[in-house]
Amino acid sequence: VQLVESGGGLVQPGGSLRLSCAASGFTYSRYCMGWFRQAPGKEREGVAAIGSGGSTRYADSVKGRFTISRDNAKNTLYLQMNSLKPEDTAMYYCAADAMCWWLLPKYKYWGQGTQVTVSS
Numbered sequence: 265v266q267l268v269e270s271g272g273g274l275v276q277p278g279g280s281l282r283l284s285c286a287a288s289g290f291t292y293s294r295y296c297m298g299w300f301r302q303a304p305g306k307e308r309e310g311v312a313a314i315g316s317g318g319s320t321r322y323a324d325s326v327k328g329r330f331t332i333s334r335d336n337a338k339n340t341l342y343l344q345m346n347s348l349k350p351e352d353t354a355m356y357y358c359a360a361d362a363m364c365w366w367l368l369p370k371y372k373y374w375g376q377g378t379q380v381t382v383s384s
Contacts, residue, residue, distance in 0.1 A: 265289040267285055267373055267375035268285065269283060269378040270284050272356060272380045273379075274383065275381070275382055276382070276383070277348060280346045280348065282343070282344050283356055283358075283378060284342055285297070285340065285343075285358030285375060287340065288339060290360065293316060294316050296314070296315050296316060296360070296362070296363065296366070297313065297332075297341045297358065297359070298310060298314075298359045298365070298366070298367065299312045299313070299341070299357070300356070300358075301352075301354035301355065301356045302357070302377075306354075308357070310323055311326055311356070311367075312330055312332035312343060312367075314332045314341070315364050321367055325351075326345075326352075330344065330345050331344040348380075348382045349382060353381050353382050355377040355378070357377045358374075359373060359374050360372070
């Protein structure tokens with residue numbers, strides 16, 4: 265199993281980024297997928313999750329600003345992040361599991377992460 269995140273970077277407050285997570289080594293369409301983030305000195309927190317059928321969950325802190333989506337033909341997970349705030353600064357990870365943990369950090373497979381920094 266391999267999960268490879270990309271799309272992170274430095275962005276000004278109010279800006280946008282789209283993260284991608286390329287998945288391989290498992291039947292992607294059947295798995296629940298999630299995005300998590302971890303800032304220095306803080307616990308890893310669930311940001312957004314999407315089930316195999318397309319149902320979604322979001323952390324209250326990102327509702328209305330972030331959108332999770334999946335392309336089963338490309339085995340790729342996305343996180344569109346708009347109206348970014350400095351408090352969104354963190355390492356962002358994608359995660360996969362056959363069981364749907366939604367925003368709980370109990371997924372079996374994890375990527376290496378991509379850094380998002382929101383600063384002027």
